[in-house]
Amino acid sequence: EIVLTQSPGTLSLSPGERATLSCRASQSVNSSYLAWYQQKPGQAPRLLIYGASSRATGIPDRFSGSGSGTDFTLTISRLEPEDFAVYYCQQYGSSPITFGQGTRLEIK
Amino acid sequence: QVQLVESGGGVVQPGGSLRLSCAASGFTFSSHGMHWVRQAPGKGLEWVAFIRYDGSNKYYTDSVEGRFTISRDTSKSTLYLQMNSLRAEDTAVYYCAKSKTVEKFVFDYWGQGTLVTVSS
Numbered sequence: 001e002i003v004l005t006q007s008p009g010t011l012s013l014s015p016g017e018r019a020t021l022s023c024r025a026s027q028s029v030n031s032s033y034l035a036w037y038q039q040k041p042g043q044a045p046r047l048l049i050y051g052a053s054s055r056a057t058g059i060p061d062r063f064s065g066s067g068s069g070t071d072f073t074l075t076i077s078r079l080e081p082e083d084f085a086v087y088y089c090q091q092y093g094s095s096p097i098t099f100g101q102g103t104r105l106e107i108k
Numbered sequence: 109q110v111q112l113v114e115s116g117g118g119v120v121q122p123g124g125s126l127r128l129s130c131a132a133s134g135f136t137f138s139s140h141g142m143h144w145v146r147q148a149p150g151k152g153l154e155w156v157a158f159i160r161y162d163g164s165n166k167y168y169t170d171s172v173e174g175r176f177t178i179s180r181d182t183s184k185s186t187l188y189l190q191m192n193s194l195r196a197e198d199t200a201v202y203y204c205a206k207s208k209t210v211e212k213f214v215f216d217y218w219g220q221g222t223l224v225t226v227s228s
Contacts, residue, residue: 092213
């Protein structure tokens with residue numbers, strides 16, 4: 001099973017700043033089959049990025065994904081108030097599908 | 109617009125059974141694989157089960173294999189999860205999620221979730 005480790009656990013930033021979230025895999029993720037989701041309190045997750053770098057439908061271009069192999073990054077170029085949430089990475093290249101433990105992005 | 113509405117959650121004793129439903133609308137249900145994903149209180153996400161668009165293949169996470177059964181009724185555009193021999197560790201919000209067309213294990217739309225509590 002591929003274990004995904006997200007860092008940092010909590011990230012405190014201000015609106016307008018740049019956020020960089022990391023997801024490291026215990027072994028190489030096949031074909032960059034990595035996705036990112038955003039979850040706000042009391043809500044279902046929302047797909048942001050798939051294939052490591054492809055934005056999902058309707059996702060603003062301030063969200064970008066990069067990486068390959070075992071190291072992946074979600075970058076939010078300029079934080080908006082609505083971006084403060086928990087972010088999860090997910091690999092779907094190997095069975096079983098696994099998620100990271102999440103990074104909480106909070107307002108500083 | 110895509111809508112997924114789960115129902116059927118509740119409180120059940122250990123060893124009991126529950127059936128969850130997910131009513132789908134706003135897309136061609138018969139053309140997409142579907143998933144169940146769960147989230148224990150205050151915890152992260154865990155994929156539970158997947159069923160192909162035509163029901164021909166089903167996959168489960170190891171911890172529910174043999175206890176849970178995923179199924180679908182195309183005529184009703186509804187996804188199901190039959191959960192038997194429930195354990196305390198099955199307590200979670202259960203989400204149904206739609207597969208992306210090509211990347212079948214990417215979840216592009218989610219329901220609002222239904223809470224299952226396993227407790228005596």
